[in-house]
Amino acid sequence: MNQNKRYFLPAMAALALTLALAPIVSSAQDPDTRTTAVRSAPGPGPRYWSDNWRGWHFYEEPEPSDETDPPRKRQPSSVPAAPAQRRAPELVQFEALQKTLEQYRNIAIIKPTEANVRRYMELESKIVAQASHFADVAQRVAWATPELDPTLQGRPVNAKAIEVFEQDQLTTRSAAMAALGKDHVLFFFFRGDCPFCHAFAPTLEAFQARYGINVVAISVDGGPMPGFPNARADNGIARTLKVTQVPAVFLAQPYSGKISPIGFGVLSESQLLERISTVAAPATQEMAPGTNKHIVLR
Template sequence: MARFRQLQKEVEERRALAVIQPTEPNVRRYMELEAKVVHNASRFADVAQRIAWSHPELDPATQGRPVNATALEVFEQARIRERNAVLAQVAREHVLMFFFRGDCGYCHAMAPVLRAFCDRHGMRLVPISVDGGALAGFPQARSDNGAVRALKVQQVPALFLAQPFSGRIEPVGFGVLSEAQLGERIVALFEGRDGKGTPPPVYWGDQR
């Protein structure tokens, strides 16, 4: 470590001198030392790469998200299967509460995306009109019965994941979301429950 710190100090000193007094000898001395450092760093990288090739537990390419195109495709397909399995589990005990306004353009844009997502994953959807207005594709939408106040809904479209038998309700998101975003957020909520950093849920009837 002492040699490393000494080398760092020498590089900084030579560079400072070359910048302050850019004579040919000063600049050349700095460039010579810099070339030596770059050469050593290159040798280090080569050795580290060879070690990684023979020890997969140390190879970043085999840990987490792959960088190879073929491996990445396999990785993404596996993630989709895992996500769909979790969503199927969520759908058995949960519903999605969709708050909208009849005059909200974003709500109209979100509606078909949400409908397609719920149809794809077999999830029950409970559309709730905040202003009593209608939304295409949701003829059986409910009028607000106090849920807006209880859940402090201040912006639409708003989506909540609810577990009817427990009364547990958690926000999924606000604004227009894609199917991929919906899936990722719902899975994250379900898998992260009661975990560190998970926002506390709201329970139906809780007016705090």
């Protein structure tokens, strides 16, 4: 019995050592297991076998993940969308009529059969009749509303009214021209060899006598002009004003140096009066300030 016990105890110790070393040997021999153990081991931190204070049963919080949180879905707005404005039924009907007429016309052009052309012409006739009815109603509205009547705005269309209108315009412009002649002059650019200048000179001479505004004749080529014996030779003012065509008339205010073009070519007395009155009006100068030039007059 003692002899058996002597052999039994060493055998039991050897068996216990074998069982204890078996997992370590197995993991060392199995490459897959070794790889898994290496991968699962922490990086530069201490190994588990060196931290004997942890023991075999411990728990640690997982390391934070590098992945960012997925973007949150945008919540739909709780504010309801504004309802679309309802269009007038007349507009819908008008657009449908336009589209139908265009389709009928295009079909008739591509395939001009008698039926297609008749269908287009019938619809077009209905539209023309509707437009004529609109014109009649608009005319009656204008008759009943003076501020909407085009015949009462600006120049009248009636022959008798035109006569009265022109007489009133002449009186008003004549008074304005008399006041304008106190501090304004007319520059008349001409050439001695220009037949149009010679034809226009008597009109300017009569205009000067009628309205009392002085006309200063300027010879571009140095030639004379009948009716203006005191004509001046051009001293460069024609080039400054870019006078490339004669006869030419400019309205000038000597004390301010402001000069405005009136016209080129042969003009009548009424045209001169109308243009000068229009150019001299303050409203016209505000609308077209670029037509005025300022130069030093000698």
